[in-house]
Amino acid sequence: MTSNHIDSHASAEDAFERRNLEMDFEIERIAELVEERRARVVRLQFPEGLKRYGPYVAKRIRRQIDVTVLLSGNPCYGACDLDLDAEADLLVHFGHAEIPELAAQSVHFVEVRSDVDVIPVVNEALGLIRGPRVGLVTNVQHVHTLGSVRRCLESAGLQSSVGSGDGRIKYPGQVLGCNFSSARAIDVDEYLYVGGGTFHPLGVALATGKRVIAADPFLHRTSIPDANLIVKQRYALITKALDARTFCVLAGTKTGQRRLDLAFELVEQAMERGYDAYTVTINELTPWTLYQFPAEAYVNTACPRVTIDDAGRFKAPILTPIEFEMVIGRRALSAYALDEFAIS
Amino acid sequence: MTSNHIDSHASAEDAFERRNLEMDFEIERIAELVEERRARVVRLQFPEGLKRYGPYVAKRIRRQIDVTVLLSGNPCYGACDLDLDAEADLLVHFGHAEIPELAAQSVHFVEVRSDVDVIPVVNEALGLIRGPRVGLVTNVQHVHTLGSVRRCLESAGLQSSVGSGDGRIKYPGQVLGCNFSSARAIDVDEYLYVGGGTFHPLGVALATGKRVIAADPFLHRTSIPDANLIVKQRYALITKALDARTFCVLAGTKTGQRRLDLAFELVEQAMERGYDAYTVTINELTPWTLYQFPAEAYVNTACPRVTIDDAGRFKAPILTPIEFEMVIGRRALSAYALDEFAIS
Numbered sequence: 001m002t003s004n005h006i007d008s009h010a011s012a013e014d015a016f017e018r019r020n021l022e023m024d025f026e027i028e029r030i031a032e033l034v035e036e037r038r039a040r041v042v043r044l045q046f047p048e049g050l051k052r053y054g055p056y057v058a059k060r061i062r063r064q065i066d067v068t069v070l071l072s073g074n075p076c077y078g079a080c081d082l083d084l085d086a087e088a089d090l091l092v093h094f095g096h097a098e099i100p101e102l103a104a105q106s107v108h109f110v111e112v113r114s115d116v117d118v119i120p121v122v123n124e125a126l127g128l129i130r131g132p133r134v135g136l137v138t139n140v141q142h143v144h145t146l147g148s149v150r151r152c153l154e155s156a157g158l159q160s161s162v163g164s165g166d167g168r169i170k171y172p173g174q175v176l177g178c179n180f181s182s183a184r185a186i187d188v189d190e191y192l193y194v195g196g197g198t199f200h201p202l203g204v205a206l207a208t209g210k211r212v213i214a215a216d217p218f219l220h221r222t223s224i225p226d227a228n229l230i231v232k233q234r235y236a237l238i239t240k241a242l243d244a245r246t247f248c249v250l251a252g253t254k255t256g257q258r259r260l261d262l263a264f265e266l267v268e269q270a271m272e273r274g275y276d277a278y279t280v281t282i283n284e285l286t287p288w289t290l291y292q293f294p295a296e297a298y299v300n301t302a303c304p305r306v307t308i309d310d311a312g313r314f315k316a317p318i319l320t321p322i323e324f325e326m327v328i329g330r331r332a333l334s335a336y337a338l339d340e341f342a343i344s
Numbered sequence: 345m346t347s348n349h350i351d352s353h354a355s356a357e358d359a360f361e362r363r364n365l366e367m368d369f370e371i372e373r374i375a376e377l378v379e380e381r382r383a384r385v386v387r388l389q390f391p392e393g394l395k396r397y398g399p400y401v402a403k404r405i406r407r408q409i410d411v412t413v414l415l416s417g418n419p420c421y422g423a424c425d426l427d428l429d430a431e432a433d434l435l436v437h438f439g440h441a442e443i444p445e446l447a448a449q450s451v452h453f454v455e456v457r458s459d460v461d462v463i464p465v466v467n468e469a470l471g472l473i474r475g476p477r478v479g480l481v482t483n484v485q486h487v488h489t490l491g492s493v494r495r496c497l498e499s500a501g502l503q504s505s506v507g508s509g510d511g512r513i514k515y516p517g518q519v520l521g522c523n524f525s526s527a528r529a530i531d532v533d534e535y536l537y538v539g540g541g542t543f544h545p546l547g548v549a550l551a552t553g554k555r556v557i558a559a560d561p562f563l564h565r566t567s568i569p570d571a572n573l574i575v576k577q578r579y580a581l582i583t584k585a586l587d588a589r590t591f592c593v594l595a596g597t598k599t600g601q602r603r604l605d606l607a608f609e610l611v612e613q614a615m616e617r618g619y620d621a622y623t624v625t626i627n628e629l630t631p632w633t634l635y636q637f638p639a640e641a642y643v644n645t646a647c648p649r650v651t652i653d654d655a656g657r658f659k660a661p662i663l664t665p666i667e668f669e670m671v672i673g674r675r676a677l678s679a680y681a682l683d684e685f686a687i688s
Contacts, residue, residue, distance in 0.1 A: 043625065051636035055592075055622045068608060073594070073626030073633055085597050087604055087625065248399075250417070253429050260431055264412060278399045281387065281431065282417030284628065289417055292395035 025057050026110045030092055031064040033108055043088035045072040047095040050112065057094075075284060078176065080256030080303070080341075082107055097140040097174065101167040101343060102256045114141040118194050118217040122152050125192060125215040125222045131158045135188035136173050137180075137204055139195045142217070143171040149194055161186045167343035175200055177305035178341040180207035199309050201225045206338045230308065231336060237317040241327045244296030244317070246276040249324075252302025253283050256341070259301040259321075266299055266324055273328050287313045299324040304339040369401050370454045374436055375408040377452055387432035389416040391439040394456065401438075419628060422520065424600030424647070424685075426451055441484040441518065445511040445687060446600045458485040462538050462561040466496050469536060469559040469566045475502045479532035480517050481524075481548055483539045486561070487515040493538055505530045511687035519544055521649035522685040524551035543653050545569045550682045574652065575680060581661040585671045588640030588661075590620040593668075596646025597627050600685070603645040606665055610643055617672050631657045643668040648683040 034042055042061070046054050058069040072083040079096035084106070091107045098109045134153055136146050146162055153160040162173040163185030169175075173182055175193075183191060183204045190211040193201040201214035205227035214223045247270055251263040263279050270277035280293055285306055290298060298318040300307040307320050320339035325331035378386055386405070390398050402413040416427040423440035428450070435451045442453045478497055480490050490506055497504040506517040507529030513519075517526055519537075527535060527548045534555040537545040545558035549571035558567045591614055595607040607623050614621035624637055629650055634642060642662040644651040651664050664683035669675035 048636065052638065054624075054636075055590075055638065058622050059620075069622070070595070071622060071624045071637070073624040073637065074628075075633065083625075085625065087595075087597070246399075251414070251431075253431070276403075278402050278413070278415060280398075280415045280417040281427075281429065284418075289419065292392065292398075293415070293417065294396065294399065 023053070023112060024110075025053070025060070025094065025112065027057070027060045027064060030061055030108070030110070033090060033092075034061075034065050034067045037090055039067060039089035041068045041070060041088045042090045042092060043070040043072055043083060043085070045076055045083045045091060045093045047076050047078070050095045051076075077303070077305075078178075078256070079109065080178070081254040082256070084255065097143075097170040099168050099176075099256055100170055111140050113144055114217075116142075116217045118142055118145045118215070119148060119152055121215040121217045121220050121222065122149050122192070122194065124220070125213050126153070126156050126158075128213045128222055128224065129153075129156075129158060129190065129192065130211075131189060133188040133190075134158050134160045135183060135186045135191045135210075136160055136162045137175050137183050137191055137193050137200075138173055139176075139197075139200060140171065140174055142194050143174055145194065146173050149192070153192070160192075161188060168341055175204060176341075177203060177309075178303065178339075180204055180338070180340060181342060183208050198225065199305055202227060202230060203305075203338065206230060207340065233311065234308070234323060234336070237311060237319065238323050238326055238333070241297040241317040241319055241323075244275075244327070246295050247278075247297050247299055247324070248290070248293045248295035249277055249279045249299045250285060250290075250302055251279055251281045252285065252300075253281050254302070257302040259341075262321055263299075263301045266301070266321060269325070269330055270328055273330075275328060287315065290314065297324075297327070304341070307339065367397070367456060368454075369397070369404070369438065369456065371401070371404045371408060374405055374452070374454070377434060377436075378405075378409050378411045381434055383411060383433035385412045385414060385432045386434045386436060387414040387416055387427060387429070389420055389427045389435060389437045391420050391422070394439045395420075421647070421649075422522075422600070423453065424522070425598040426600070428599065441487075441514040443512050443520075443600055444514055455484050457488055458561075460486075460561045462486055462489045462559070463492060463496055465559040465561045465564050465566065466493050466536070466538065468564070469557050470497070470500050470502075472557045472566055472568065473497075473500075473502060473534065473536065474555075475533060477532040477534075478502050478504045479527060479530045479535045479554075480504055480506045481519050481527050481535055481537050481544075482517055483520075483541075483544055484515065484518055485540075486538050487518055489538065490517050493536070497536070504536075505532060512685055519548060520685075521547060521653075522647065522683075524548055524682070524684060525686060527552050542569060543649055546571060546574060547649075547682065550574060551684065577655065578652070578667060578680070581655060581663065582667050582670055582677070585641040585661040585663055585667075588619075588671070590639050591622075591641050591643055591668070592634070592637045592639035593621055593623045593643045594629060594634075594646055595623055595625045596629065596644075597625050598646070601646040603665075603685075607643075607645045610645070610665060610668055613669070613674055614672055617674075619672060631659065634658065641668075641671070648685070651683065 054071040079099045094110045095112050150160045163182040164172050165182035168179045191204050193214045196216050196218045201212045202225045205212040249263045249266050251260045267277045322337050326333050398415040423443045438454045439456050494504045507526040508516045509526035512523045535548050537558045540560050540562045545556045546569040549556040593607045593610050595604045611621040666681050670677050
């Protein structure tokens with residue numbers, strides 16, 4: 001029985017190892033960096049979708065080099081959230097591209113690009129594209145495919161272009177949940193988004209006002225996100241918040257989500273207009289962390305994706321800074337704009 | 345309708361204000377400190393039970409002095425968890441006594457003592473006390489009552505004593521969920537715990553092996569916690585963990601919960617004995633933050649209360665460092681001892 005137990009455990013481990021070998025965690029490069037920097041303690045930080053590989057990656061690093069490895073156990077959803085606690089000499093952050101404006105010597109990024117073939121779903125998307133000028137957008141997992149996507153569109157007689165983003169964006173054509181500058185940088189008729197998830201293509205549509213075709217290579221599915229539906233939902237929340245007298249303004253403390261001066265400014269504006277408002281600093285924003293803070297509406301200056309994507313999970317309207325300015329009468333109600341962490 | 349709305353809101357605010365006036369948030373002292381230290385930004389941190397008073401206290405401070413007030417939105421369960429983020433010049437921490445070994449110039453503690461009369465429930469507890477030598481223990485909310493509790497016991501013909509704790513304990517007779525040194529400091533036959541909650545009197549019983557009478561002045565209820573029941577539960581988890589081959593060792597990153605060297609040592613010990621083990625650093629330890637870290641048992645070097653009080657909420661056994669040493673054969677299985685943050 002013991003030997004059976006060990007056998008089944010070993011074969012499960014083998015299967016896991018085979019799966020892992022398909023993903024490039026850059027173990028050799030990490031070992032080199034540890035040696036170059038004479039790091040004694042290295043911390044590995046994974047986003048939620050990759051966290052389960054942590055113990056395995058830690059083991060492979062320790063096999064290569066004598067170093068103490070820590071795994072970051074805190075939730076992580078982007079390169080804006082760097083676990084820079086003093087305990088480690090080197091932070092290796094997996095699954096996201098560096099945000100150039102937050103560059104730090106002590107952080108190394110392992111992007112863990114996807115090797116999925118995007119061309120089949122792009123070919124399918126051709127039937128939805130009207131063109132003729134198509135802007136290409138994607139997330140870091142697929143940025144290396146944009147060249148072949150371009151050729152694919154060109155051979156179908158379409159013009160394609162890829163825009164460069166601002167200081168928050170590392171690669172041409174890359175978008176983040178909080179930054180669509182690479183989409184806005186180009187003058188096109190519509191956009192093709194290559195990648196999984198629903199928020200990024202929706203964000204492109206909201207940020208540009210243009211039609212977006214989303215091509216998901218994992219689910220092999222194409223769709224056209226309805227930005228209008230989101231705008232309607234946002235106006236429903238804005239309308240509800242018009243009755244509010246007390247606002248709780250949230251300021252995030254994660255590395256790349258800090259907009260404390262904006263939070264202060266919003267509280268000032270509210271008080272000048274006779275509203276009651278106060279500022280709460282928070283690391284991990286969840287509906288239950290807000291239960292303790294009574295307010296008729298919340299204003300989130302941290303991650304803009306949470307404000308829109310998770311709106312239904314909060315017990316009171318949660319607004320972006322721009323929406324809040326509409327509510328207190330500082331901005332025209334008709335002037336809707338997406339909240340972004342943009343570098344001017 | 346609008347005027348009704350305002351009236352009802354105002355009267356609710358009045359009721360809230362009356363309730364608050366009974367609690368001493370030391371507004372004047374905070375205003376003095378802000379002035380003395382020329383603080384521009386002050387952060388207020390409340391434990392969960394007091395968090396809802398935050399916006400009100402912030403407003404009262406702003407009425408006294410021109411300063412920007414931030415509320416800490418992160419969960420907080422003790423003076424071990426100081427929200428020392430760089431954004432504020434001064435942190436005011438409410439509801440806990442300072443932990444002397446963590447003393448920092450930039451933190452001011454407002455203990456928010458309870459004004460509840462403890463004598464009625466102490467009189468009731470007299471019927472359960474065998475004596476003759478009784479050790480008095482309590483939490484910070486009631487430390488100022490120990491003098492009158494002593495007199496009450498003495499007039500009933502009992503000997504009472506109050507012990508001084510180690511560097512983690514501010515007041516004689518005070519206990520924390522992670523430190524019972526003030527109880528162990530005295531040679532008595534049994535203990536009287538004055539205060540609410542079940543974990544502190546249980547901890548005194550576990551740490552000393554003596555009988556404890558708990559007198560809860562809020563619920564006006566006396567009880568004798570059964571430490572044996574907890575020990576049985578702990579041995580059930582220890583026994584289950586004896587089959588584990590892979591351990592996840594948790595290292596807390598809150599100010600006063602750091603035992604990273606201990607975590608490293610435990611991982612080393614496990615690996616020397618042929619087990620698989622890895623270290624995860626975590627700020628807020630919850631069952632769902634562990635879902636991502638596969639292990640057959642967890643070892644918690646952060647808050648000891650969580651390991652015992654919340655054990656049933658985790659999907660695999662969660663052990664204290666001492667229990668883990670039993671499991672890997674480094675300590676006799678019979679040598680049970682409570683995990684404490686003790687200063688030697």
